[in-house]
Amino acid sequence: MRPDEHDTDLRRLLDDAVADVEPRHGVEAIRSRTAASRSRRPWTWAAGGAVAATAATIAAVSVLSSGLGPSGGAGPAPAPSDTTSLRTVSVYFVGGDGTRLFSEQRRVLASVALQEALTDAVRGVAFDPDYTSAWPSGHMLRGARMGHGVITIRLDGSARARPQGMSRAVANAAVQQLVLTAQDATRSRVPVRFLLDGGPARTVLGVPVAPEVAGRRDDSVLAAVSVRSPAQGATVTSPFTVTGRASAFEANVQWELTQGDTVVRRGFTTARECCTLSPYSFRVSAPPGVYTLTVHDEDPSGREGVGRSVDTKSVTVR
Amino acid sequence: MGLVAGRWDADTAVEQLYAGHYRALVRLSVLLVRDPETAEEVVQDSFVAMHGRWRSLREPDKALAYLRQTVVNRSRSVLRRRGVQSRHAPGPLPDLPGADEHALAADRRDRVLEALRALPARQREVIALRYYLDLSEADIADALGISRGAVKVHASRGVAALRTLMEDVS
Numbered sequence: 115m116r117p118d119e120h121d122t123d124l125r126r127l128l129d130d131a132v133a134d135v136e137p138r139h140g141v142e143a144i145r146s147r148t149a150a151s152r153s154r155r156p157w158t159w160a161a162g163g164a165v166a167a168t169a170a171t172i173a174a175v176s177v178l179s180s181g182l183g184p185s186g187g188a189g190p191a192p193a194p195s196d197t198t199s200l201r202t203v204s205v206y207f208v209g210g211d212g213t214r215l216f217s218e219q220r221r222v223l224a225s226v227a228l229q230e231a232l233t234d235a236v237r238g239v240a241f242d243p244d245y246t247s248a249w250p251s252g253h254m255l256r257g258a259r260m261g262h263g264v265i266t267i268r269l270d271g272s273a274r275a276r277p278q279g280m281s282r283a284v285a286n287a288a289v290q291q292l293v294l295t296a297q298d299a300t301r302s303r304v305p306v307r308f309l310l311d312g313g314p315a316r317t318v319l320g321v322p323v324a325p326e327v328a329g330r331r332d333d334s335v336l337a338a339v340s341v342r343s344p345a346q347g348a349t350v351t352s353p354f355t356v357t358g359r360a361s362a363f364e365a366n367v368q369w370e371l372t373q374g375d376t377v378v379r380r381g382f383t384t385a386r387e388c389c390t391l392s393p394y395s396f397r398v399s400a401p402p403g404v405y406t407l408t409v410h411d412e413d414p415s416g417r418e419g420v421g422r423s424v425d426t427k428s429v430t431v432r
Numbered sequence: 433m434g435l436v437a438g439r440w441d442a443d444t445a446v447e448q449l450y451a452g453h454y455r456a457l458v459r460l461s462v463l464l465v466r467d468p469e470t471a472e473e474v475v476q477d478s479f480v481a482m483h484g485r486w487r488s489l490r491e492p493d494k495a496l497a498y499l500r501q502t503v504v505n506r507s508r509s510v511l512r513r514r515g516v517q518s519r520h521a522p523g524p525l526p527d528l529p530g531a532d533e534h535a536l537a538a539d540r541r542d543r544v545l546e547a548l549r550a551l552p553a554r555q556r557e558v559i560a561l562r563y564y565l566d567l568s569e570a571d572i573a574d575a576l577g578i579s580r581g582a583v584k585v586h587a588s589r590g591v592a593a594l595r596t597l598m599e600d601v602s
Contacts, residue, residue, distance in 0.1 A: 121563070124594065128564045130537075131544035132459035137472050140458075141450050144476050148446060148483040212512055237484050238477075243505045243577050251477065374581035404579060428577050 147253045199224045203231040204298040206291045207238060207245035209425070213283040214337040215291060216245055216425065217298070218345065228258050231299035232267065235291050242346035244426060248288035250277045250319075258296060264307050264326060265296045269318065271311035276320025285319035286335075293329045303329060333361040333391050338423035339411050349430040353399035358425065360385040360394050362411035367394045369409045371429075378405065404430050442486035445495055446479055453496060454479075456565065457503050463560040464507035466545050474510060478502040500565070501575045504557050511553065547594055555590035558583055 201224040204217040218240055222230040233239075236255045238247030249255075256268040276285050293306045305326035308315035315323055341358040344350050360367045365388040371379040383396040398407070410424035440448065454475065461471035478499050482489065489495040548556050554576070561572045562583075573580045 124559070124563045124591065125566075127540075127544050128463060128560065131541045131548075132462045132564075134541070135455075135459050135462050135468050135471070137455055137458040137468070137475075140454055140472060140476055140479075141447070144446060144450065144479045144483070145443075147476075147480045148443065208509075210512075212509060233484070237481050238506075239481060239485050243501055246506060246509045251480070253480075374579040375585055376581075406578070 147251065201227045201299075203227050204295070205231050205234045205240070206294045206298075207235065207240045207242075208248045208284070208287050208291065209242070209245045210337060210423065212246075212248060213281075213287045214423070215287060215294065215335055216242070216337050216340050217294070217342075218242060218245065219342075228260060228265070228296060228299040231295050232258050232292060235295040240346075242427065248284050248291055250280065260296075260300045260302070260304075263304050265300060265302070265304055266307045266309060267292055267296060268309045268312070269315065273319060274310050274315065274317055280319065282321065285321045289318050289321055289323065289327065290330060290335045293327050294331070294335075297329045305329075331391070336391060337425065338362065338391075339367065339409055339425055341407065341409050341425045341427050344407070344427060344429050346427050347430075348427070349432050352401070352431050353397045354429075354431070355395055355397050356407065356409065357393065357395040358409060359391050360409075360411060360423075361389060361391045362423075364388055364412070365392070366412045367396075367409060368412060369396065369398075369407065371398055371400055371405045371407055373403060373405055378403075400431050402431050404428065440486075440490075440492065442483045445486050445489075445492065446483050449482070449492065449495060449499065450479065453499065457499060460500075460560055460564055461503050461507050463545070463548055463564055464504065464556060465510050466549060470510055471507070474506045475503055477506055497571070497574060500561070500567075501577075504561070504575060508553055508557070551590055551593055554578070554582075555586045555593065558586040559590040559594070562587055 200221045202219055202221050204219055206215045206217045208214065209216045220231075220234070220241075232255055236247055236249045238245070238249070240246065254270045254273040256270055258265065258267045260266075276282070289308075296306055297303055305328050307326055308318050308323055310318070314325060317323060336359075339358070339360045339362065341356060343357045344354060356369065362385055365385040366382060367385055368382045369380065370377050379398060379400055381396065381398075383394050385394040386392040405428070406426055407429050408424060408426045411422060457475045457478070458468070458471050461474045462468050465471055465474065481502055482495055482499050485498070486495065489498055548559065551559065557576055558572055561567045561575060562569075567575065569580045569583045572583045576583070578586075
């Protein structure tokens, strides 16, 4: 059989395999969720509606005009206490097996930083395609505000119970996604109070929650290996520095720079401390090109291949 | 609501891309996750995410590329979340030989989906994007965040693995 006949056959088989799939009522479901997120835009109750809406628009324009993408690098110098001033926030997502958190930085309007960051976290609006939200849908977030030593996050009543099929570990990750994102957006470590349909939450996604939930920043919540810089999709010049945090066996952190299946560079480094999350950094030099940077821990079982915890970034070397 | 694509707002973008691509994206996701209801959720979530970041997409082409990428990634994370339970779940019951054409067609579909499920994730994704959506190597590389060389490798390995199946059922 010639390759093109293979191709034709494969096309036909795949077409046929899903030919009986007729999706239903999709557009109404999508519309209700996008409409809900708009009419319940968190900051419309956090501040005066019209003013807040204008501020959000300015944020969008500023972010676009400064050319800020995944790199989250330098933008226009923010004017202090101006409504257009921007703040760099960390937004937490799940990656890997869906139970460990990774963070990504982005610049948002300072006056609505908390709401913007939480919205991105819940919706899974990540630059890194390996990251996603542990939340079953974006419409569960109603709003958030900071005050009196506590951050209050309002959720839709549908966030009370755990959806069928979601594991407790994923639900825990979902709760911590919001707690850590909220703390970082407010540059605080104050606890988070969850409200469901306006009343105090006893459970969120089926996870029992205290009246005030503390953020957890150890490797039971955060990914054991994560890359902070370069960001997903960043363009760098060679040599470049890779930084991140790892909690690795004997503090050993391994890395590879690959193009397709070809390993172009590889090496290892040591995190500052063993067996607890601590910073690492290393330098990489490589000829211009598009690469995948993979950083991972050592597999203590001695098996071949990538360890248990891994973070990857697409990087362009100019 | 603008008719010029460049002036679409987020709602128009959702409606237009829904009309043109929703069914194909759901079917793409079925090729990846198999279960149609899960696939529909994945695609709906992806449209909501696209709506949420329309201000940074702004162009239909970019939005469609974002949708594809999001559908593939979300399909993959659904499989991951399911990973543990499906490994312990009993396999599908063997199909009884069907007498009528309908049963034969259903059997063929099952076998194709089953064979896809047996592939490593990347191969399955490359095969679905290339042979179902007819994407170019460059577009597949973009959607998956891998190099064009890697796309070629995954495609040829995937095709080789599926060859046995194709000889059986085609």
